[in-house]
């Protein structure tokens with residue numbers, strides 16, 4: 001009997017320890033983990049440098065209030081700003097908090113310039129921005145919001161790729177457009193670079209803000225530090241989480257100085273956000289994953305993985321419909337429901353996870369080795385043969 005609430009549909013398996021790309025059960029069974037806590041453990045399990053960072057910091061200082069200076073947070077914020085479009089950062093603990101704060105920052109900006117009526121956020125229908133009360137209504141998903149009324153107002157929606165509807169939905173009350181450059185939960189749908197550029201132009205023309213949710217696709221997962229970088233656009237606000245903590249809960253919002261001006265003392269806060277322990281880990285993750293060499297390796301692994309997955313698609317044209325994604329945020333779209341496929345992969349010791357649209361999500365650690373990709377390809381091939 002479990003005393004945990006039943007809000008998750010958990011698989012009947014647990015793990016005792018992890019090392020790199022692998023997870024081990026109590027009785028020694030070894031699984032290739034291409035879920036990595038859903039794009040969280042960017043350096044795999046038990047990374048020695050992260051262990052050292054947490055060990056060293058845990059002996060010095062775990063937590064102090066944001067009422068005081070936190071040098072470790074200053075350091076990480078500087079690294080994030082030097083690397084990106086951003087001028088400043090607020091730290092949180094999770095992705096949903098970061099997206100909610102992004103919404104607050106957008107609204108507060110218009111409030112602070114005397115346009116408080118500009119408070120509506122335009123989002124993609126059936127997108128994913130987290131599970132808190134405003135974030136679920138931002139998603140525009142019936143399934144996620146059912147039973148959680150009254151509806152949180154202030155969100156409008158357009159369908160992914162429907163440019164005409166997007167333009168129509170912008171009103172004098174719109175404050176911002178918020179999209180994921182690569183929809184993760186939504187089925188690994190990549191917004192093409194030219195669309196991101198058009199989106200930026202549209203926001204400029206309408207004098208509204210662009211929020212790019214990089215909680216899942218950011219922090220080098222796409223092969224660039226941010227997935228939007230290839231398009232050369234500059235967003236106004238970017239919520240991040242997942243990878244930046246390498247397994248330690250960290251969220252953050254990056255913003256330009258224009259919008260940051262509205263965030264005066266007392267407008268936002270978090271007890272745990274940006275504490276020294278979290279920041280020590282975040283600084284170490286950042287030092288490792290943001291180098292050119294690391295990013296080139298992600299790109300190289302991605303190219304190899306995607307080209308071989310496309311070969312499997314050619315080989316099994318009745319099973320695999322499309323290979324999606326960028327970097328190591330990969331989706332294998334099937335013609336049929338993916339549950340059985342995922343189960344069979346797991347029976348063969350490869351862990352993956354579902355996304356919408358019959359997609360099997362494949363999320364290896366960013367430092368995955370070629371032999372581990374080969375092992376995954378072999379298992380995927382075996383399962384395709386079994387299902388033929």
Ligand SMILES: Cc1ncc(COP(=O)(O)O)c(C=O)c1O
Nearest residue numbers: 094095096128129130184215216
């Ligand atoms: C794009 C995106 N935004 C926000 C979130 C919410 O993050 P968290 O689960 O840490 O609250 C997620 C989580 O999957 C996500 O993929």
